[in-house]
Amino acid sequence: MTSTSRIPRAKRATILDVAAAAGVSRQTVTRAMNDMPGIRQETRERVQELARELGYTPSRYARGLVQGAHTSVGLAIPDLTNPYFPAFASSVVEMATQRGWNVVMDDFGHGSSSALDAVARLAPQVDAVIGYLGPDSEAAQAMLGRRPAVVLDHPYMAAGRISFDYPHAARLALDHLLSRGCREIAYLDSGTKGSLTARGAAVVGVAADRGIGLIVAHSAEAAQPSRDAVQDLLSRHPRLDGLLAFNDLMAAGVLKALAGNGRSVPDDCAVIGMDGIPLGELVTPALTTLSMNLRDVGRAAVDLLEGLLSGTIVPGSPEADLTLRHDLVLRQSA
Amino acid sequence: MTSTSRIPRAKRATILDVAAAAGVSRQTVTRAMNDMPGIRQETRERVQELARELGYTPSRYARGLVQGAHTSVGLAIPDLTNPYFPAFASSVVEMATQRGWNVVMDDFGHGSSSALDAVARLAPQVDAVIGYLGPDSEAAQAMLGRRPAVVLDHPYMAAGRISFDYPHAARLALDHLLSRGCREIAYLDSGTKGSLTARGAAVVGVAADRGIGLIVAHSAEAAQPSRDAVQDLLSRHPRLDGLLAFNDLMAAGVLKALAGNGRSVPDDCAVIGMDGIPLGELVTPALTTLSMNLRDVGRAAVDLLEGLLSGTIVPGSPEADLTLRHDLVLRQSA
DNA sequence: ATGAAAGCGCTAACAG
């Protein structure tokens, strides 16, 4: 066969097709399909049977149009590959499901796609967005117009915002390291040299407050790159005895690098991560970390969105602006 | 103010509201909103501005109704908390996004909700479902009617199926353990005593083929339970020197338990996991595992679904029935 | 460049 045969995708059966086949009105079909009262059992079954045979499925658009939408929220996640985000996503999905919402997911981690691309894809589909939108937050909220965005972990105040109290976290971590007697402390930030993340800025700030000299290193936000970064760090600062990492994933890489260099943790060098993902309990030694309960974050985001959607909470108001705090969970690495 | 002012959630602005406000017809609004030709630039801008002010967003239902749906697929995942699933989900989301589909996600891990519940929630929203549906697979496909389900890792043949060649995987693992000189080998299955998973059955079968006595233990599908299970296993089989785990997450627990009991891995006891998730590289020692490339699985699922949806692949046919094989990735634990 | 008419597929409200 040289020319592909184009079977035009059979036009979907409509309610009228079923009605005709059953010799009833479309209303009767509706009643049969939706288990509504006012229809004889026998008729109902016959219609349902016919519907199955014809492969009839009510159009969600027609139904939504006439019934008035049920809420669907877009979830924009940078990278499902970092265990932090699925944990968050899982919580959002659970909370949303409880409310009968459904969540459309977009993961913009791969390819060249950005948070804004994700929101652009999501926009025609959803009534609101929850996401780690970073620098695209403002543009995203603009794109959504009146529909609320709940932005996590970024300073821009969209309809709703959930921030983390990094200075608090930094104090917890640095003071712990200090009280352990660490003298040469490094912070491994995500990103590239020269720029600091919000977390990084907080850590640097607290170090300044405490009057300690802080070594700042950088690596991409994954385990392997941070391994390499520590390798390099160690060569420049052989007496390093305390390290705080941007997140747990990177901390796991740090642990590997330290072990590979014969440094024992926490005795030679104490390590603290950030996030509190389950991975931290599985690495060796178990990771001391600044823990954020992801279920709480998800719940907060969904609660906030619910308020925004129902009008209980005014977009951009102080009630729409939440700040959450990390806890220091002591395990073995520090 | 003692009584909250109840601003009844303003009925959403429709295209007619915008048209009226702008003193134009609704077509002109459509043209302005969709950047269509045949409209003066000035008019376009004025209408867009008005639309923003009124908070007008075209109804996705009305639009879908008239334009004929774009595909949306439901993704039903047992437990976003096991790193295996997000990795898969991420891949599905990516592949789907490339095709302009959008994916509605449902995680039925928490609460008492089942795969069937998830599909029930998804059904009115989607054109197809991809998921780890387990024993609910048949009911799920029935619920979807003509809309295809692609079922992973379960024997029921829905419209599409993706299976894993567990006998192959079991051979790889057991033969490797044997060739290392292991004499007392255990398999830690997911689930409870008395029942075997598909993986378990394959391992037991291969062990029988090879004429070796296999110790079978059980635990829930998470790290901590498997830790406990190994604790128990060790007390009953102190000479255990090889262990294959149902998945990497459980294997991570195994590693912890072994370390806690002073057994060195792999010398005292070799350990092999299954899945090949990134976690395996982060534990100590790095996990030897039966690896399945999750990106391949996601791609396969989406490709298959695309065929099913376009009519290229006949539901239930051999082309709709894929089997994927694991590779043995040697790291340090065996 | 703009407007008028028609209709997508469904369900709610009312008849019969």
Next chain:
DNA sequence: CTGTTAGCGCTTTCAT
């Protein structure tokens, strides 16, 4: 118990 009548909000013709 079943059928008829009206739209839901939008984009397509087709006119002007």
